[in-house]
Amino acid sequence: MVSTTQNMSPQHVIDPIMLQPSLPIQLQFIDICYKVKTHNNNDNNGVFKNMFKGASATNDNTVRERMILTGITGMVNPGEILAVLGPSGSGKSTLLNALAGRLSEEGFTGKVVANGRKLTKSVLKRTGFVTQDDVLYPHLTVRETLMFCALLRLPKSLSRKEKEEIADSVIAELGLCKCADTIIGNTFIRGVSGGERKRVSIAHEMLINPSLLILDEPTSGLDSTAAHKLMSTLGGLAHQKGKTVVTSVHQPSSRVFQSFDMVLVLSEGRCIYFGKGSEAMSYFESVDFRPCFPMNPADFLLDLANGTFYIYSHVD
Numbered sequence: 001m002v003s004t005t006q007n008m009s010p011q012h013v014i015d016p017i018m019l020q021p022s023l024p025i026q027l028q029f030i031d032i033c034y035k036v037k038t039h040n041n042n043d044n045n046g047v048f049k050n051m052f053k054g055a056s057a058t059n060d061n062t063v064r065e066r067m068i069l070t071g072i073t074g075m076v077n078p079g080e081i082l083a084v085l086g087p088s089g090s091g092k093s094t095l096l097n098a099l100a101g102r103l104s105e106e107g108f109t110g111k112v113v114a115n116g117r118k119l120t121k122s123v124l125k126r127t128g129f130v131t132q133d134d135v136l137y138p139h140l141t142v143r144e145t146l147m148f149c150a151l152l153r154l155p156k157s158l159s160r161k162e163k164e165e166i167a168d169s170v171i172a173e174l175g176l177c178k179c180a181d182t183i184i185g186n187t188f189i190r191g192v193s194g195g196e197r198k199r200v201s202i203a204h205e206m207l208i209n210p211s212l213l214i215l216d217e218p219t220s221g222l223d224s225t226a227a228h229k230l231m232s233t234l235g236g237l238a239h240q241k242g243k244t245v246v247t248s249v250h251q252p253s254s255r256v257f258q259s260f261d262m263v264l265v266l267s268e269g270r271c272i273y274f275g276k277g278s279e280a281m282s283y284f285e286s287v288d289f290r291p292c293f294p295m296n297p298a299d300f301l302l303d304l305a306n307g308t309f310y311i312y313s314h315v316d
């Protein structure tokens with residue numbers, strides 16, 4: 001992705017994170033639990049409640065605890081893609097935030113370890129996180145966006161030219177050459193396509209040459225062909241570049257599902273399956289859950305996570 005230091009004169013020998021080979025990261029997460037406090041106060045809702053219940057309504061200021069994640073354990077190796085599947089609200093984003101060390105300690109228990117050690121600053125520096133809602137400047141072109149980001153995020157020890165080279169190599173790696181001079185755009189100004197926009201968000205994180213790439217629903221809003229293309233790009237980053245990729249996916253097509261090495265299925269914050277994607281169907285068959293007709297394994301797993309397994313043959 002980036003030029004090596006081999007041809008540089010001694011005064012040019014620099015040691016920025018970009019020029020180091022990507023450190024392989026094995027990520028393990030053990031018994032992850034996360035709970036939040038929910039307030040049942042009457043400050044806002046109470047006005048309306050009291051209107052309907054009358055003046056006799058009591059002030060209910062109780063604080064309740066809600067489990068968002070319960071005992072999630074798993075692992076992903078360098079060169080693998082771990083896909084986190086589950087219905088909306090099942091805890092996918094929360095789990096990704098936990099894996100990236102982004103959850104507040106309050107309410108969080110369990111261990112996240114990289115190469116057998118607690119998440120250190122140096123591991124977090126090597127972690128790219130692509131959120132669901134990207135914030136990109138609509139008036140900048142793809143190249144300008146990545147150049148701007150390179151200038152801000154890459155070490156001061158790199159020259160402007162080196163930063164430009166890195167931005168260009170990331171543009172090529174993410175298949176953005178064709179639209180490099182197109183503006184990002186938004187609802188009002190026509191710009192790059194939805195798939196290209198997602199790639200720009202990924203490129204943004206790739207600039208720091210991460211060893212661990214975590215993505216929250218990168219394929220949402222894309223048609224199945226664009227989703228498949230994007231997953232192939234992520235597959236390349238994992239399988240060819242040795243990155244560890246963890247991604248949540250809402251409703252993958254069967255083609256996209258096949259690109260997952262490992263799969264973790266969440267249902268209401270609990271894990272109902274963790275293992276190889278290719279073995280998910282045979283596992284559920286072994287416990288007598290099998291679809292009545294050939295179907296996309298991802299749809300089957302999501303139906304199970306939603307509790308709609310009554311449509312499948314299940315022998316008691």
Ligand SMILES: Nc1ncnc2c1ncn2[C@@H]1O[C@H](COP(=O)(O)OP(=O)(O)OP(=O)(O)O)[C@@H](O)[C@H]1O
Nearest residue numbers: 036038068086087088089090091092093094095250
């Ligand atoms: N800090 C918080 N306070 C209260 N509830 C929370 C908090 N964080 C998450 N939740 C709740 O936890 C549940 C899981 O949220 P999360 O965003 O992880 O789900 P998700 O599977 O990513 O959903 P989606 O696919 O819709 O993005 C949701 O019901 C959400 O409202």
